[in-house]
Amino acid sequence: MATGKFITFEGGEGSGKSTQVTRLLEWLEDRGIDAIRTREPGGAPSGEVIRRLLVEGDTDRWQPVTEILLHYAARTEHLSRTVVPALEAGTWVVSDRFADSTFAYQGYGHGFDQDVINQIHTACVGDLSPDLTLILDISVETGLSRAQDRDQGEDRYERMGRDFHKRVRAGFLDIATKDSARCKVINAEQTVEDVFSDIQSVVNAQLGLSLS
Numbered sequence: 649m650a651t652g653k654f655i656t657f658e659g660g661e662g663s664g665k666s667t668q669v670t671r672l673l674e675w676l677e678d679r680g681i682d683a684i685r686t687r688e689p690g691g692a693p694s695g696e697v698i699r700r701l702l703v704e705g706d707t708d709r710w711q712p713v714t715e716i717l718l719h720y721a722a723r724t725e726h727l728s729r730t731v732v733p734a735l736e737a738g739t740w741v742v743s744d745r746f747a748d749s750t751f752a753y754q755g756y757g758h759g760f761d762q763d764v765i766n767q768i769h770t771a772c773v774g775d776l777s778p779d780l781t782l783i784l785d786i787s788v789e790t791g792l793s794r795a796q797d798r799d800q801g802e803d804r805y806e807r808m809g810r811d812f813h814k815r816v817r818a819g820f821l822d823i824a825t826k827d828s829a830r831c832k833v834i835n836a837e838q839t840v841e842d843v844f845s846d847i848q849s850v851v852n853a854q855l856g857l858s859l860s
């Protein structure tokens with residue numbers, strides 16, 4: 649059986665990832681495409697346990713390398729228990745964040761050596777790569793003000809300050825420039841409808857579909 653497509657959403661806090669994942673899942677399902685929604689950190693029971701260590705608590709609770717290892721521990725669980733089995737069954741996987749977030753947040757944001765992140769990435773992920781990554785780009789001010797609506801207690805990264813989030817945003821754009829075949833930048837300052845319309849166009853073009 650053909651393997652499913654792996655689509656990831658990336659972008660800063662409050663850029664609309666979760667909103668657009670919902671829209672994309674509805675659209676794919678309405679067109680008869682078998683797809684699951686998942687997220688990082690988390691996406692499997694064991695990964696969700698690790699998620700809580702990362703999204704709650706003091707901003708400085710982890711050494712930089714510990715934070716990276718926790719993300720990759722969660723990612724390893726997510727891939728082996730959720731993503732890979734689904735793709736092998738022919739199911740599409742739409743993930744709310746994936747590895748680009750580690751490079752953007754821990755690499756560009758915290759300034760951690762990206763070669764070391766790359767080595768950890770290779771050890772945990774190997775050569776598995778999304779078929780398409782949608783990077784939702786938004787100003788730090790607009791994103792953080794939207795994100796304030798989110799549930800209390802999952803705001804550890806949100807509290808890391810504006811300069812950190814500016815580096816994260818620039819990091820995502822740099823990742824998109826360097827891997828332009830996989831990554832497409834979407835202007836997330838638009839209305840939900842207009843953002844989704846851009847996503848539909850990109851999904852059709854990148855994955856060779858003609859869904860309407």
Ligand SMILES: Nc1ncnc2c1ncn2[C@@H]1O[C@H](COP(=O)(O)OP(=O)(O)OP(=O)(O)O)[C@@H](O)[C@H]1O
Nearest residue numbers: 660661662663664665666667794795797838839840
């Ligand atoms: N295009 C948009 N215009 C205005 N508001 C939006 C738009 N997209 C999402 N929102 C609202 O902004 C808030 C954040 O959106 P959402 O939770 O989808 O972002 P996110 O990228 O998943 O955030 P987080 O990084 O915090 O998980 C929500 O209240 C959502 O309803």
Ligand SMILES: [Mg+2]
Nearest residue numbers: 665666667744
């Ligand atoms: Mg979200």
